[in-house]
Amino acid sequence: MRSKGLFVIAEKEFMDHIYSRKFLMILSIILIVAIIGMITGSAEYNQQIEDYNENQAEAVDTGGFTGFMGFKPSLMTIFGSVGDLLMSLGAILGIAMGFDLITREKESKSLKILLSHPIYRDEVINGKAIGGISALFVALLVTGLIAVAILLIFGIVPSGDELFPILLFGIAAFLMIFSYFAIALFMSTVSEDSGNSLIYTLIVFIFLSILLPVFVADTTIDIIVGEAPEYPEELMEEFRGSMRAGGGAPGMDRSALENNEAWVQYRAEMQDYWNKRQSVSDFITLLSPTSNFEHITDSLSGGGPDTMRTREGAFTYADTGDETAGPLDILGSLAKNLVALIVVPALFFGLAYVRFMRLDVR
Amino acid sequence: MFLSCLYRRRGGIRLIEFNHLTKTYNGINAVDNLSLVIRSGDVYGLLGPNGAGKSTTILMLCGLIQPTSGECLINGVEVSKNPIDVKRIIGYMPEDVGFYANLTAAQNLHFFGRLYGMPEKEREERIASLLRLVGLGGVEKKVGGFSKGMRQRLGIAKTLINDPEVIILDEPTANLDPPGVADYRNIIRQISDSGKTVLVSSHILSEVSKVCTKIGIMHNGRLIHEGQWQDFAESVNAMHLPEMKINVETTSPMPDLKNPGIIRAEYAPGRRRAKIVASSDIRAELSEELFSHSIIPKEMALDATTVEDAILSFYHDQEA
Numbered sequence: 001m002r003s004k005g006l007f008v009i010a011e012k013e014f015m016d017h018i019y020s021r022k023f024l025m026i027l028s029i030i031l032i033v034a035i036i037g038m039i040t041g042s043a044e045y046n047q048q049i050e051d052y053n054e055n056q057a058e059a060v061d062t063g064g065f066t067g068f069m070g071f072k073p074s075l076m077t078i079f080g081s082v083g084d085l086l087m088s089l090g091a092i093l094g095i096a097m098g099f100d101l102i103t104r105e106k107e108s109k110s111l112k113i114l115l116s117h118p119i120y121r122d123e124v125i126n127g128k129a130i131g132g133i134s135a136l137f138v139a140l141l142v143t144g145l146i147a148v149a150i151l152l153i154f155g156i157v158p159s160g161d162e163l164f165p166i167l168l169f170g171i172a173a174f175l176m177i178f179s180y181f182a183i184a185l186f187m188s189t190v191s192e193d194s195g196n197s198l199i200y201t202l203i204v205f206i207f208l209s210i211l212l213p214v215f216v217a218d219t220t221i222d223i224i225v226g227e228a229p230e231y232p233e234e235l236m237e238e239f240r241g242s243m244r245a246g247g248g249a250p251g252m253d254r255s256a257l258e259n260n261e262a263w264v265q266y267r268a269e270m271q272d273y274w275n276k277r278q279s280v281s282d283f284i285t286l287l288s289p290t291s292n293f294e295h296i297t298d299s300l301s302g303g304g305p306d307t308m309r310t311r312e313g314a315f316t317y318a319d320t321g322d323e324t325a326g327p328l329d330i331l332g333s334l335a336k337n338l339v340a341l342i343v344v345p346a347l348f349f350g351l352a353y354v355r356f357m358r359l360d361v362r
Numbered sequence: 363m364f365l366s367c368l369y370r371r372r373g374g375i376r377l378i379e380f381n382h383l384t385k386t387y388n389g390i391n392a393v394d395n396l397s398l399v400i401r402s403g404d405v406y407g408l409l410g411p412n413g414a415g416k417s418t419t420i421l422m423l424c425g426l427i428q429p430t431s432g433e434c435l436i437n438g439v440e441v442s443k444n445p446i447d448v449k450r451i452i453g454y455m456p457e458d459v460g461f462y463a464n465l466t467a468a469q470n471l472h473f474f475g476r477l478y479g480m481p482e483k484e485r486e487e488r489i490a491s492l493l494r495l496v497g498l499g500g501v502e503k504k505v506g507g508f509s510k511g512m513r514q515r516l517g518i519a520k521t522l523i524n525d526p527e528v529i530i531l532d533e534p535t536a537n538l539d540p541p542g543v544a545d546y547r548n549i550i551r552q553i554s555d556s557g558k559t560v561l562v563s564s565h566i567l568s569e570v571s572k573v574c575t576k577i578g579i580m581h582n583g584r585l586i587h588e589g590q591w592q593d594f595a596e597s598v599n600a601m602h603l604p605e606m607k608i609n610v611e612t613t614s615p616m617p618d619l620k621n622p623g624i625i626r627a628e629y630a631p632g633r634r635r636a637k638i639v640a641s642s643d644i645r646a647e648l649s650e651e652l653f654s655h656s657i658i659p660k661e662m663a664l665d666a667t668t669v670e671d672a673i674l675s676f677y678h679d680q681e682a
Contacts, residue, residue, distance in 0.1 A: 005477055016464065109458045119477055362417075
């Protein structure tokens with residue numbers, strides 16, 4: 001029979017978070033910046049809608065082309081700017097909530113007392129996680145409600161189609177913050193004191209949010225994918241020579257080059273090489289909660305990597321997304337990022353759990 | 363009933379049992395093949411110098427660390443196999459007792475009381491009476507502002523919150539001031555009178571002597587002596603110790619003491635207190651000398667540091 005420890009500990013942790021000064025301070029900053037971001041974004045959105053309506057009316061009158069303003073502005077652009085803020089402040093909130101959860105118990109000597117009560121060890125770590133998750137949920141709920149209230153104040157009423165992306169944005173933000181909370185909780189179980197725990201967590205945060213996507217990805221990709229296919233220098237020299245000799249001269253023209261077996265093979269190998277690089281890069285950035293959240297936010301607000309891809313060194317516009325994409329389409333396109341945002345905190349929480357269960361209480 | 367008969371031999375039932383208990387850290391036995399029985403109603407003192415293995419033994423008894431080998435049982439239940447059942451009937455106070463600094467004493471006790479599943483009304487009443495008992499009734503400030511002594515008092519209250527059958531105290535007077543020590547002794551006497559079993563670990567012999575009926579002495583993880591307190595006290599008195607430190611306190615000023623066993627004596631201003639260094643335990647002779655001057659000795663105690671000397675000398679005598 002389980003004891004009541006899980007509920008009692010979760011409730012205490014929740015109340016500790018809600019009334020803690022650091023939680024309230026960071027939440028206040030998030031709220032202030034979110035309010036400013038939502039107000040600015042809503043005002044810009046209304047202006048864009050106004051421009052769009054004028055453009056549409058003009059196009060109807062003249063029967064002409066609507067141009068770039070032919071696309072209706074997306075409500076998610078407002079949330080896109082708030083997403084940038086959440087990436088840094090949200091991560092800091094998660095870290096602040098988790099980095100001393102276990103070390104504080106060790107430092108205050110209360111862990112020994114706590115574990116001498118009729119409760120299972122897993123109830124302590126699970127209770128702390130549940131308390132933290134609940135407090136995070138409340139923090140994001142408050143932020144979300146205020147954001148929606150600002151939209152309504154500006155006369156922006158989300159349509160049924162827009163509600164799902166907004167909800168998905170909220171879930172992604174929650175998972176991203178929870179990821180850093182879980183990382184901080186793990187560091188708290190392996191560190192001797194809160195100071196070390198904070199330093200270790202910040203190192204991991206910097207690694208995952210800055211170093212991994214920028215530096216490590218390129219280095220790792222080179223190691224995994226290997227060298228790029230060798231450029232067919234001789235073939236190109238022959239081609240350039242024939243071009244210098246004048247078009248139409250016997251030798252090699254562009255169409256001949258396109259059909260040249262060695263060139264076709266080189267292009268196929270190069271395509272394969274870049275595809276491999278892209279796959280490895282996508283996989284590595286999946287490990288970074290910040291990158292995943294950024295990807296989801298950008299995709300939802302319509303300005304993300306899905307709209308623009310590099311191929312063979314040249315930018316080409318890809319499908320900018322169906323305006324009427326349903327929830328399943330959106331989920332499908334972001335599935336791997338959402339799964340990664342669940343797997344990373346689950347992994348760190350699992351490690352924290354194992355470490356705590358084996359912790360020597362002396 | 364059957365179990366009760368099985369465990370009942372002389373005195374109370376075998377409430378706490380250690381069977382060949384061993385705990386090894388990095389190849390060193392912190393507790394080495396400890397076998398011991400504590401009966402219900404006993405106030406048992408586990409004595410020994412720092413590092414003797416007392417705290418490790420207690421941590422295993424409370425289910426906080428696993429033995430390397432052997433077992434410990436409380437009321438016939440093996441601790442490592444049924445820690446939750448055991449924890450329901452014990453109250454444990456570690457030496458470095460810690461609480462949640464952001465909560466008041468009552469809020470801390472409510473939290474721990476809830477972990478025992480105590481109903482709110484019962485908790486309220488119990489906490490109020492316990493805080494009065496330890497002298498913290500009416501204290502509303504958060505525990506973060508408590509002195510070490512206040513925390514220790516709160517620790518005693520927390521230990522008793524579930525009305526445990528077995529009370530385990532690790533160095534309970536370590537941080538207490540003199541009035542706190544007196545209160546602690548009274549509380550232990552009350553607990554003992556109510557028939558509960560108490561295990562006290564200490565390296566201060568005089569403390570153990572005032573509350574315990576039986577003692578076990580640990581040294582280097584091993585139990586080197588076990589028995590009635592009185593027997594041990596006589597053995598210590600019979601021992602030839604190189605130096606005994608005796609604290610003397612009298613009701614009126616004392617003259618220079620002339621006992622030939624005195625190596626040196628320091629008298630406090632007012633001459634009502636003195637620190638005596640003697641070649642042996644001459645407390646009885648000193649008392650007689652004071653009486654001959656019509657001076658009543660208020661206290662005549664061996665200094666705490668002497669206890670370790672006594673235990674070690676006792677140990678060496680046993681080995682020899």
